[in-house]
Amino acid sequence: MQPTYLLIGSGRVSRHLERYFRLLGLRTHSWSRKGDPSSLAKLAQASSHALCLISDPAIEPFLHDHEALFSSKTVVHASGSLVTPRARGAHPLMTFTSAEPYDLGTYKAIPFVIEKGGPALTDLLPGLPNPSFELDPALKPLYHAYCVMSGNFTTLLWQKVIVEFESRLGLPRDALFPYLAQVAGNLRRDAEHALTGPIARNDDETMRRHLRELDSDPYALVYRAFIAAARGNPCENQGGRS
Ligand SMILES: NC(=O)c1ccc[n+]([C@@H]2O[C@H](COP(=O)([O-])OP(=O)(O)OC[C@H]3O[C@@H](n4cnc5c(N)ncnc54)[C@H](OP(=O)(O)O)[C@@H]3O)[C@@H](O)[C@H]2O)c1
Numbered sequence: 001m002q003p004t005y006l007l008i009g010s011g012r013v014s015r016h017l018e019r020y021f022r023l024l025g026l027r028t029h030s031w032s033r034k035g036d037p038s039s040l041a042k043l044a045q046a047s048s049h050a051l052c053l054i055s056d057p058a059i060e061p062f063l064h065d066h067e068a069l070f071s072s073k074t075v076v077h078a079s080g081s082l083v084t085p086r087a088r089g090a091h092p093l094m095t096f097t098s099a100e101p102y103d104l105g106t107y108k109a110i111p112f113v114i115e116k117g118g119p120a121l122t123d124l125l126p127g128l129p130n131p132s133f134e135l136d137p138a139l140k141p142l143y144h145a146y147c148v149m150s151g152n153f154t155t156l157l158w159q160k161v162i163v164e165f166e167s168r169l170g171l172p173r174d175a176l177f178p179y180l181a182q183v184a185g186n187l188r189r190d191a192e193h194a195l196t197g198p199i200a201r202n203d204d205e206t207m208r209r210h211l212r213e214l215d216s217d218p219y220a221l222v223y224r225a226f227i228a229a230a231r232g233n234p235c236e237n238q239g240g241r242s
Contacts, residue, residue, distance in 0.1 A: 002027060003126045006047035006073075008062070010034055012096040013078050014053040020107040026127045044069040049125070052077045052087055060084050076124050080144035083115070083137040090114050090124050090132075091144075095151050113143065160219055192235045199230050 005021055007014050010032035021028040029043045044050060050070050052059050056079045063070065063086040075087040082089065094110045112121050112132045121132035135143055158180065165171040186194040198206040207227060214220035 001048070003049050004047045005029065006031060006043050006050045007053055008032070008050060009053040011053065011055070012098050013092070014051075015098075016096045016101060016107070017051065017053065017078075017092075019101045020104075021127075023104045023107065024127060040066065041069055044073065047073065049074045049076065051125075056082050060086055063087060074119075074124060080113070080147055081141045083140055088115060088118050088124055089137070089140065090121065091140075092130075093147065095155075115140075157219075157222070195233075195235065199227060 004027040007018050007021070007028060007030045010030070014030065014032070018028060018030055029047060031040050031043050044066075050073045052063060052075060054062060059077050059079060059082060063075065063084070067086075076090050077084070077087045078091055079089060080091040080093075091113045092110045093113055108129055110130055112125070112128075112130050113135050114121055114124060114132050115137045116134040117137070118124075121128065121130065158176075162173045162176065165176060166173060183194070198204075198210070207223075211220055211223060214223060
């Protein structure tokens with residue numbers, strides 16, 4: 001039987017998934033609290049699968065308040081860290097912004113991390129051709145911490161550098177993009193040997209000079225924290241220095 005989806009929320013993930021589901025030709029309804037509150041019951045009744053795509057802290061209270069509407073539905077949330085008996089987690093391992101939608105190929109390649117011991121992705125989100133990986137639910141907060149470190153922390157670093165290049169150095173952001181692309185490419189090809197620069201070379205003198213220049217910039221703290229954390233970096237201990 002063809003699924004009928006109800007996407008709840010009008011934020012970033014909801015807008016991307018709505019576009020994706022429509023590109024796939026899946027029957028999809030959308031509802032958000034900005035719209036008509038009374039239409040939720042009708043849309044829930046018309047759907048086989050409800051995706052609760054709202055802010056993490058709001059998911060459980062929302063599902064609790066509307067328990068009766070969803071008792072016979074497959075209910076899924078997209079949080080990377082939340083585990084709740086009220087819905088199954090299917091975390092799209094991707095970053096979704098409010099800018100441009102992505103293309104169909106990008107959407108299809110997004111891995112979904114689902115909860116070990118629960119239904120398969122083909123039951124949670126039938127009609128999606130995406131790869132999926134199972135994770136012990138107890139590990140979800142740690143898994144999500146790694147996602148945030150890799151995707152969000154690096155975004156903060158690049159945003160900082162883009163702004164400083166343009167405002168303090170008078171260099172265009174475009175000068176950075178070949179570097180960004182190569183860093184990502186090197187990590188993909190050979191993560192264990194991707195690190196270069198003064199930390200990889202153990203060049204303390206250069207690092208001290210950098211910290212003097214950064215002075216009271218809050219990112220001096222980040223720089224110091226990275227030096228300290230890199231001492232325990234498993235790649236560094238596996239011959240990553242070159
Ligand atoms: N963005 C990403 O890159 C990403 C990636 C993977 C997974 N996720 C997960 O996807 C889910 C949605 O994230 P998002 O980035 O799309 O968030 P978002 O852009 O901040 O949108 C949050 C949505 O939740 C709604 N909302 C908040 N509190 C609500 C409540 N009490 N009742 C009803 N609706 C409520 C908001 O409604 P209003 O607009 O009316 O405030 C908004 O539509 C989260 O579980 C998040 O962890 C996000």
